[in-house]
Amino acid sequence: MRYPEDVVEEVRARNDIVDVISSYVHLQKKGSNYFGLCPFHNEKSPSFSVSPQKQIYYCFGCGAGGNVISFIQNYENYTFPEAVKLLAERAGITLPEVTYSEEARKREDLKTELLKVNKEAGKFYYYQLRNESGKTAMQYLKNRGLEDETIRKFGLGFARTGQDLLYRYLKDQGFRDELLKICGIFTYDEKRGVTDKFWSRVIFPIMDVNHRIIGFGGRTMGEAKPKYLNSPETPVFDKGRNLYGLNHARTSRKKNMILCEGYMDVIAMHQAGFTQAVASLGTAFTSGQANLLKRYTEEVLLTYDSDEAGIKAALRAIPILKEAGLTGRVIDLKPYKDPDEFIKNLGAEEFEKRIENAENSFFYEIRMLERDYDLKDPQGKTGFAEATAKKILRLKSRSSGTITSKPSRINTV
Numbered sequence: 001m002r003y004p005e006d007v008v009e010e011v012r013a014r015n016d017i018v019d020v021i022s023s024y025v026h027l028q029k030k031g032s033n034y035f036g037l038c039p040f041h042n043e044k045s046p047s048f049s050v051s052p053q054k055q056i057y058y059c060f061g062c063g064a065g066g067n068v069i070s071f072i073q074n075y076e077n078y079t080f081p082e083a084v085k086l087l088a089e090r091a092g093i094t095l096p097e098v099t100y101s102e103e104a105r106k107r108e109d110l111k112t113e114l115l116k117v118n119k120e121a122g123k124f125y126y127y128q129l130r131n132e133s134g135k136t137a138m139q140y141l142k143n144r145g146l147e148d149e150t151i152r153k154f155g156l157g158f159a160r161t162g163q164d165l166l167y168r169y170l171k172d173q174g175f176r177d178e179l180l181k182i183c184g185i186f187t188y189d190e191k192r193g194v195t196d197k198f199w200s201r202v203i204f205p206i207m208d209v210n211h212r213i214i215g216f217g218g219r220t221m222g223e224a225k226p227k228y229l230n231s232p233e234t235p236v237f238d239k240g241r242n243l244y245g246l247n248h249a250r251t252s253r254k255k256n257m258i259l260c261e262g263y264m265d266v267i268a269m270h271q272a273g274f275t276q277a278v279a280s281l282g283t284a285f286t287s288g289q290a291n292l293l294k295r296y297t298e299e300v301l302l303t304y305d306s307d308e309a310g311i312k313a314a315l316r317a318i319p320i321l322k323e324a325g326l327t328g329r330v331i332d333l334k335p336y337k338d339p340d341e342f343i344k345n346l347g348a349e350e351f352e353k354r355i356e357n358a359e360n361s362f363f364y365e366i367r368m369l370e371r372d373y374d375l376k377d378p379q380g381k382t383g384f385a386e387a388t389a390k391k392i393l394r395l396k397s398r399s400s401g402t403i404t405s406k407p408s409r410i411n412t413v
């Protein structure tokens with residue numbers, strides 16, 4: 001009996017470790033952590049610590065440590081499924097009844113194998129960036145303002161030019177073609193043989209919430225097209241149900257999440273201290289992603305590019321956020337195009353102000369709607385009023401879609 005990975009993750013995310021452990025151990029806050037007497041060994045002064053940021057516990061006396069699920073396992077002497085069950089009930093989550101069929105088990109095994117391939121490929125790219133052949137790529141990242149620590153945190157790598165460098169490396173590691181054919185990072189061609197998908201690109205490993213590499217994005221350093229190339233969907237890479245940067249953002253403990261357009265934006269934001277930044281994976285924002293965000297936050301701030309494409313993307317994302325029961329606000333990046341550029345020019349403090357002043361998504365929608373009508377013309381005025389009324393009606397009919405912030409920048413109607 002095993003629960004699906006995403007269900008376990010939801011159970012973990014919805015049970016704050018400090019809340020849970022507090023009902024067993026008397027905890028006191030010291031700095032950013034909590035301390036108490038260790039329930040796993042006898043002691044008189046507290047050496048048992050709980051970190052709300054990392055959502056883990058650790059005892060400096062006996063070395064016991066883990067996450068909220070392993071705490072319940074150890075304290076209650078429960079098996080993993082029993083601990084998950086207890087915590088699911090505590091958080092009001094209904095668990096699916098799962099018994100694995102032969103076929104389902106095979107599928108799970110395949111996923112495990114694919115994750116191994118990705119992990120090895122990620123390592124290969126990581127070291128390529130750090131040896132002689134990766135010098136220009138490293139310089140490129142430094143020129144873009146990335147610090148060593150940031151490059152390491154996101155596991156950035158480099159794919160240098162070469163027909164099948166990665167392929168040969170993975171074959172040497174003993175991976176079978178059967179597996180490499182479906183992992184999405186090679187092209188199999190009868191005439192040309194096997195070629196690596198990424199050539200001469202900076203590599204962004206895409207990770208799930210458990211820091212496992214599920215896919216890759218590659219960015220050119222010059223003018224080559226496309227600028228970004230993503231590996232395709234595979235049994236472990238569902239683009240509609242994962243977000244770039246969420247593995248770090250989910251423990252940021254900020255009161256919102258920031259949705260950006262690109263990987264570089266996410267990385268620049270994290271480096272500037274906005275560790276709640278995430279991005280969708282080269283495709284439009286989906287309801288699966290909105291539901292994923294709902295596990296960690298109530299409010300999502302959009303920082304899409306300030307150009308037409310960015311506005312369109314924001315207008316598409318807003319109803320999806322509402323549908324998932326999330327409050328949306330839009331960050332104004334003007335006069336800059338994207339958050340990366342904004343932070344480089346005006347700094348983190350200014351960006352923080354833009355977060356505070358982010359516009360309620362409803363007013364943003366109305367303001368954008370206004371652009372479609374000529375308000376000097378009576379007919380245009382009527383059309384705009386009607387369209388606005390329609391939006392308000394829709395807003396009223398939705399119980400979760402209440403307006404929570406004051407109108408800030410609306411100047412017509």
Ligand SMILES: [Zn+2]
Pocket residue numbers: 038039040041048059060061062063064
């Ligand atoms: Zn202990």
